[in-house]
Amino acid sequence: MAARAALRRRYWATVPARLRLLRAATVLLAAALAVLLLAAGLATNSTWDAVSQRDAPRTTSAAGLELALDDMDAQAANILLSSGDAGEGRLWTPYRKAVGFYADARREIGHDLRALAVAAQGDRADEKTVESLNDDFAAYQELIGRALENDGRRGGKQAALADYRTATDLLDSGLLPASRELVSSNNAAFDTEYASARSTLATQLTVVLVLGLLLLVVLGALQWYLTWRFRRIVNPGVLAATVCVLTAVILGGQVLSASAEHLRVARHDAFDSVVALSRARAIAYDANADESRYLLDPGRRDRYEASFLAKSQRLYGIEGATLSTYDAELATTWDAYRTDHRDLRFTGEFRRELDNITFDGERAAAERTVEAYAVYQRDDRKIRALLAEGREREAAEFCMGWEPGTSNAHFGAWMAALDEVTGINRAHYVSSVAAGRSDLTGQLPWTCGLLLLAAGLTGLGLRPRLAEFR
Template structure:
C-alpha cells in the first residue's frame, strides 16, 4: 500500500509580495518626510527675522511721525500765541488805557482853562493828541489782525461812538475857548454840558466796548495756551508709546538673534536701541516742556502784564475823577465816591515792588487836595492836580503811573522772552528726528543683514 502524497506547502503556491511603485499622483512615502523638516525650519527663520525687522522699522517710522507732527504743532502754537493772540490782547489793553486817559486829559484841559501859570495846559493837550492817535492805531491793529464777527461789530460800533465823543469834546473845548476871562476850574455851562455828555459816552459805551474786546482777546490767548498744552501732551504720549514699542521690539530682535545664532549682542542693534531710547526721552520731554512753558508764560508773565495794564486805566480814571471833582462842584460828592472806589481797587493791584508806596503817596496828596478845596484855596488845588512838580499830586500820580508802565513792560518783555525761548528750543528739531532715526534704521539693517546672509 502506497503512502499518500503530502500536500504541497502553502508557501509554494502563494505569490511572493513585492513592493509596488506608488501610483501616479499619490502622496510621497512617509519615509521621505523627515528629510524636509529641517528645510522648512531653515526657511522660516529668515522670514521671521525679516518680519521682526519690518515691525521695528514701522515703529521707528511711527515715532518719527509723532515727533514731526508734535514739534510742528508746538511751533504753530508758538506762532499763534506770539504773533496773533498775545499781541491782540496787548493791543486791546492799550486801547482801554488810551481811552481812559484821553477822557482824563480832556478834563484837565477844561479844568486849567487859560491860566498857564496854574497848570500845564499844553502838556495836557499834547497827551490828549497822543492818546487819540493811540486809540486809532489800536483799533486799526485789532481789525487788521482779525476779529470774529462779534469783535468786528464791537470795533465798528466803538469807532462810531468815538466819532461822537470827538465831536462832543471838540464842542466843549470850543465853548471854553470862547470865554477868555473865566475863573480857574469854572468852564462855561455849555462847555460843561458837552463834556458831561462826552464822559458819559466814554464810561457807558466806549470803555465797556474796549473791555469786551480785551476780555475776548485774553480768552483767545488762554484758549491758544490750553490747546498748545493739550496737543503737546498728546504728542508726547504718542512719542513715548511708539518709542517704547520700538525699543521693546529691538530688544526682542536682539534676544532672538543671540539665542538662535549663538552670537553676542550686535553693536549695531545696541546703538540703534540707544538712539531710539534717547530720542524718545528727549522728544517727549521737549513736548511736555513746551506745554508747561506756554502755561507758565501766560500765567507768570502775560497775566500780570494784563492786570497792570488794566490798573493803568483805573488809575488814570481815578485821577480824572479828581479833575472832575474840582471842575464840577455840584457833583463833588459823586466824584469823591468814584475816586474812593477806584483807589480801593488800586490797592490789591499795586503789590509789585515800588508800587504800594507810590500809591500811598498819591492818595496822601489827594487828601491834601481835598483839604485845599475845603479851605477855599481852589486855585492851589487845581495847580496841585495839573502841575507836574515835585510835591504836587500830579507829580505823585505821574510817578505812580511811570512805575506801573515800567513794571507792566517788564512782564511783557518776560513773556516775549519766554516765547522766543520756546522757539529756540524747537529750532533744531526740524531736522534732528529724521536724521537720528534714519541713522537708527540703517543701524538696524546693518545688524540684521549678516544673519540673513547666512541663509543664502
C-alpha cells in the same frame, strides 16, 4: 487654512522671515515716532505763532485802547480845568502838557482801533464791538471838540462843561465797557488756546513715550533673537539703533515737556501779571481823571468822588473803607503784608499781581508800585482839603502840576514803578516764547534724525545675517 499657512511661512516660520518682520516693525515704529514728533513740533510752533502774533497782541491792544481812552478824557478835563477864561488866568505848564498828552492819546486810540479791527476779522462778536467802538469814538471826539471850541470863547466854560459831561457819559456807558469786553474776550481766547495746546502736548508726550517704549521692546526682542539664533553676544547695528532710539525718546520727551512748561510760564506766570498790571494802569488813569473832573465840575463832585473811591478799591480793595479811612487802612494792611507776605488783607489788581510773584526782582518792583500808589492816594486827600478850604486854584495847581512834590509828579512815579514790574513780566513772556521756539528748532530735528538713523542702522545690522540665507 492654506492661506494662513502660506502667510505664516512667509512672515514668521523661517529665520529670514522673522528678521524681516522685526526689521519692518522697527522701521515703521521709528518712522511713526519721527512723524509724530515732527507733527507735534509743527503744531507747537503754530501755537507759538498764535500766542505771540495774535492772542497776546490782541489782549494788549485792547488794554492799551482802554488806557488811551481814559488818558484822552483825563487830558480833556485838564485842558478845560487849566485853560482859564479864553486864556485869561491860564495855568500854562499844565495846559501845554495836557494838550500834548491829549494828542498822543488820540493817536494811540486810532492805532489801537485799527489793530483791533484787523484782529477781530472772522469773529462776529468782536467785529461788532469794534464797529460800535469806532462809532462811539467818532461821537465822543465830536463832543470833546465842541467842548474845547466853546472853552476857547470868553464865557464859554459852562457850555464846554455841558459838552464834556455828555462826552464823559458816552465814555462811561459805551467806550470803556466795550474796550473792557475786548480785553476779556481776547484774554479768554488766549487762555483757550493755551489750555488746548497744553492738553495736546500732554497727549502727544504720552503717545511718544508709548511708541518709544514699544520700539525699544521690538529692538530688544530683535537683539535677543539674534543672540539666541546666531550665538552672538550683540549685534552692533541693532545696539547702535537702540541707543539712537533711547536718545531720541528722551530728547523728544524733553522737547514736548519743555514746550508745555514754556507755555505755562508765558501764559500764567508772565502774561497773567501783564494783563492785571495793564488793567491797573488803565484804572489808574481813570482815577486820575476823576480828580480833574471833581475839580472841574462842582455839580458832579459827589459822583466823581464815589467813582474815585470805587477805582481805588479795584486797585487795592479794602472792605468797608471810605476816603476818610482809606489811607489809614491801606497803611495798616500794607504793614501786615510787609511783615508776612502771606497776610494779604486786600483785594484788587495789586493783589492779583502779588499772588502771582514768580521772577527775580518782581516782588520788590510790585511793592514799590503799591508804595508809590499810597503816596498818590495821600495827595488826593490834600486836593480835596484845599478845595474844601476854598483854595480852588491851589488845588488845581497841585493836582495838575509837574513840579516835584505835586500830585502829577507822584502819579508819574507810580506809573514808572508800575511800568517796571510790567516790564519784568513782559520780558519773561518774550523770553519764554523765544525759548519755546528755540527748543523746537534746536532739538527736534536731531530727534527725528536719530530715529531715521536708527532705522538705517537696524537694516545695516541685519544685512550680514540675512545674507547668510541667500
